[in-house]
Amino acid sequence: MKHALIAAALIAAFPGAAVAAGNHAGGHGEAGMMAIGKPGAAAEVKRTVTITMMENEEGMVFEPSSLAIEEGETVRLKFVNKGELDHEFVMDVHEGIIEHKALMEKFPEMEHADPNSIKLAPGKTGEIIWTFAKAGDFGFACLIPGHYDSGMKGQISVTH
Numbered sequence: 001m002k003h004a005l006i007a008a009a010l011i012a013a014f015p016g017a018a019v020a021a022g023n024h025a026g027g028h029g030e031a032g033m034m035a036i037g038k039p040g041a042a043a044e045v046k047r048t049v050t051i052t053m054m055e056n057e058e059g060m061v062f063e064p065s066s067l068a069i070e071e072g073e074t075v076r077l078k079f080v081n082k083g084e085l086d087h088e089f090v091m092d093v094h095e096g097i098i099e100h101k102a103l104m105e106k107f108p109e110m111e112h113a114d115p116n117s118i119k120l121a122p123g124k125t126g127e128i129i130w131t132f133a134k135a136g137d138f139g140f141a142c143l144i145p146g147h148y149d150s151g152m153k154g155q156i157s158v159t160h
């Protein structure tokens, strides 16, 4: 309910916000398909990558901060929040991340339940199984205000 109200407020405030807050599925035909791919099936997983979220002396980081994936590959992304703060992971095209970051700064309470994102409290673990259907350069980030600017961002390179 809270989310619906915020969404309505966003759409009222920014006519373009529905696109930024949505799943970017529009116009691509296949349900759930984003430029970066779509939720994958566990049976298709060939590889597991563990991504740690944490704070360190320099700021906040993802470890590793870059992923190299083959087009069409389904990967189990496992997340461990080893920090003392909540962190999240959102993956998207770079423009999508920048738009979403601006929205989060305006509406810091915004929660997302998009399949391409996960938010973890300190000490928690989670996973996303994802099919990187198309080649391209993508990004990931923690969009909790201040975290991206402290270093919580990375790159996903999907190649043929």
Ligand SMILES: [Cu+2]
Pocket: 060, 086, 087, 088, 142, 143, 144, 147, 152
């Ligand atoms: Cu964070």
